[in-house]
Amino acid sequence: MTKDLDTNFIPQEQIDQSSSDHSIQDSKMVDTAEAEQLLRQGLGKRALRGDSKVNGSSAASGDSDMLAGGIHGYEQITQSALSQRVKKFVTTTVMPVFLIAFVPNLMVLIWYTVMHCEGSYLKMMSVFANRSILSGLSDMWSLIRYPSAPIIWTLVVYCLYALAMMKILPGQKVTGPLTPKGNVPVYKDNGFAYFILTLGLFWVLTVILHPFGISPSMLYDRFDEVIFALNAFSIIFCAFLYIKGRVAPSSTDSGSSGNIIFDYYWGMELYPRVFGFDIKVFTNCRFGMMVWALLVCVHSVKSYELYGFVDSMFVSAVLQLLYITKFFWWESGYLRTIDIMLDRAGFYICWGCLVYIPGLYASVTFYLVSHPIHLGPMVTCLFLFLGAISIYINYAADVQKQDVRGANGECLIWGRKPDIIRAKYQLENGDVKESILLASGWWGLSRHFHYIPEIMLAFFWSVPALFDNIMPYSYVIWLIILLTHRSYRDDSKCGKKYGLFWRQYCKKVPHKIVPYLF
Numbered sequence: 478m479t480k481d482l483d484t485n486f487i488p489q490e491q492i493d494q495s496s497s498d499h500s501i502q503d504s505k506m507v508d509t510a511e512a513e514q515l516l517r518q519g520l521g522k523r524a525l526r527g528d529s530k531v532n533g534s535s536a537a538s539g540d541s542d543m544l545a546g547g548i549h550g551y552e553q554i555t556q557s558a559l560s561q562r563v564k565k566f567v568t569t570t571v572m573p574v575f576l577i578a579f580v581p582n583l584m585v586l587i588w589y590t591v592m593h594c595e596g597s598y599l600k601m602m603s604v605f606a607n608r609s610i611l612s613g614l615s616d617m618w619s620l621i622r623y624p625s626a627p628i629i630w631t632l633v634v635y636c637l638y639a640l641a642m643m644k645i646l647p648g649q650k651v652t653g654p655l656t657p658k659g660n661v662p663v664y665k666d667n668g669f670a671y672f673i674l675t676l677g678l679f680w681v682l683t684v685i686l687h688p689f690g691i692s693p694s695m696l697y698d699r700f701d702e703v704i705f706a707l708n709a710f711s712i713i714f715c716a717f718l719y720i721k722g723r724v725a726p727s728s729t730d731s732g733s734s735g736n737i738i739f740d741y742y743w744g745m746e747l748y749p750r751v752f753g754f755d756i757k758v759f760t761n762c763r764f765g766m767m768v769w770a771l772l773v774c775v776h777s778v779k780s781y782e783l784y785g786f787v788d789s790m791f792v793s794a795v796l797q798l799l800y801i802t803k804f805f806w807w808e809s810g811y812l813r814t815i816d817i818m819l820d821r822a823g824f825y826i827c828w829g830c831l832v833y834i835p836g837l838y839a840s841v842t843f844y845l846v847s848h849p850i851h852l853g854p855m856v857t858c859l860f861l862f863l864g865a866i867s868i869y870i871n872y873a874a875d876v877q878k879q880d881v882r883g884a885n886g887e888c889l890i891w892g893r894k895p896d897i898i899r900a901k902y903q904l905e906n907g908d909v910k911e912s913i914l915l916a917s918g919w920w921g922l923s924r925h926f927h928y929i930p931e932i933m934l935a936f937f938w939s940v941p942a943l944f945d946n947i948m949p950y951s952y953v954i955w956l957i958i959l960l961t962h963r964s965y966r967d968d969s970k971c972g973k974k975y976g977l978f979w980r981q982y983c984k985k986v987p988h989k990i991v992p993y994l995f
């Protein structure tokens with residue numbers, strides 16, 4: 478196989494056509510006659526389409542909810558057309574402007590709460606008493622220091638190191654999912670090696686530099702500078718991605734919505750590459766997820782320097798590091814999830830991974846540095862055990878789906894032949910493809926059952942902070958909102974992609990996340 482563009486995509490023509498025209502044949506499948514008949518008659522086309530158009534250019538994301546009303550027809554000036562327009566304006570302009578302006582402040586709020594309000598949101602809120610939100614925020618920003626040379630150098634050296642390792646470390650070639658434009662992104666699967674090497678280097682450097690009075694805990698002491706530097710860099714970087722997407726897109730999976738604000742927020746390209754570096758692998762995995770792990774280590778070092786061993790920090794750090802280890806072990810699987818196959822590289826995902834992950838995801842251990850709590854061995858072991866089980870279930874569900882697809886349904890799920898739906902869908906160019914939807918095992922309990930252990934785990938690494946403040950639960954609260962929204966987004970995306978086949982799956986597995994409830 479040869480690859481097109483910057484040698485990172487396999488173009489559609491060269492993809493093995495064998496998968497393109499399977500007949501519906503699984504013995505466990507029911508209710509598919511209708512779908513097959515529609516397909517034969519060509520009526521299923523729309524139902525099976527996974528994509529929509531935005532102002533004539535393809536919304537490679539396939540997420541027309543996010544792109545708000547991108548399907549155009551003849552518009553009559555009716556009540557509903559007007560409300561559609563308002564809805565579109567809100568989702569493509571008002572919301573993005575609000576988020577771009579507001580979320581960088583959120584990181585400052587978290588920092589301010591921990592460093593200046595003893596971790597209490599109530600105290601933090603008092604800053605806003607009897608004054609405007611803007612003047613309260615500006616007071617907080619005035620406490621943020623400009624990044625000093627050590628912080629800038631640490632970040633620059635880390636990024637160069639991360640980029641170099643993406644190329645240097647060995648790894649098998651893996652492919653991402655087929656895009657709506659029919660490209661197949663190619664990656665080097667070296668995330669786990671990178672994770673182990675980086676953690677190893679962190680601890681070696683910590684020990685070597687200790688006698689010279691240099692400690693990674695400087696990143697905790699100067700986290701305001703880190704937040705400033707990351708925010709400034711990300712905002713400029715997203716502008717660069719926007720321009721790049723306009724003038725030199727890396728693949729055909731790109732295009733404008735016609736609204737510059739939305740394009741900046743949501744991104745222009747699905748899989749941008751710069752000098753052969755995959756931007757989303759860098760921002761999401763090698764920066765966001767790795768910096769999260771490193772910050773957890775930084776906070777542990779700081780806590781150790783202050784008080785010696787503290788079991789609450791230990792529980793939280795161990796569970797988070799285990800989770801991130803699982804993430805890197807499964808990195809090639811992550812490259813097949815919504816973030817990668819649906820979300821374009823814009824402010825949402827790139828700023829999110831460059832700033833939001835370090836700021837919010839690592840906020841529990843950040844809080845625990847100034848709130849050491851002694852849990853005792855029993856409670857420590859209990860939280861560790863329950864957290865580990867949650868990680869296992871979440872991982873098992875992710876892998877189960879991957880395995881069934883990898884084995885083309887010829888495997889056992891919980892000791893039985895899997896209940897699968899061979900779901901057809903259509904690419905933009907009209908080609909019909911097929912995917913497997915698993916309707917047994919974890920994926921038979923609810924359509925996103927794996928979100929439950931994800932949330933439980935976050936709870937178990939936050940609960941060592943006990944219940945003095947809400948602040949350490951910020952991440953859990955965010956996660957509940959994010960995953961609930963995501964379950965709707967994914968349903969909508971899959972509904973559009975698989976049409977009748979998705980409805981058939983929903984009939985078999987009627988609940989989104991919580992079996993029998995939701």
Ligand SMILES: NC(=O)C1=CN([C@@H]2O[C@H](COP(=O)(O)OP(=O)(O)OC[C@H]3O[C@@H](n4cnc5c(N)ncnc54)[C@H](OP(=O)(O)O)[C@@H]3O)[C@@H](O)[C@H]2O)C=CC1
Pocket residue numbers: 654814815816871875878912913914915916920924925927928931956959960963967970971974
């Ligand atoms: N901590 C955090 O902030 C977050 C963590 N996560 C975690 O990341 C991991 C990935 O989650 P997420 O990205 O939401 O995606 P999912 O793992 O839920 O995967 C969604 C995709 O899987 C495919 N799919 C859906 N149902 C089935 C099925 N029954 N059988 C086979 N394939 C199916 C569809 O893709 P296709 O088009 O290929 O059919 C769908 O778009 C999870 O472990 C989740 O808990 C997720 C979000 C946030």
Ligand SMILES: CC(C)CCC[C@@H](C)[C@H]1CC[C@H]2C3=CC=C4C[C@@H](O)CC[C@]4(C)[C@H]3CC[C@]12C
Pocket residue numbers: 576580761766804811816824825826828829830833834
């Ligand atoms: C603009 C912001 C308000 C929102 C930014 C959101 C992003 C930072 C997060 C959205 C989805 C998140 C993730 C999805 C799936 C993941 C797999 C999991 O195993 C590890 C975590 C993560 C990579 C997670 C990271 C943050 C998001 C990208």
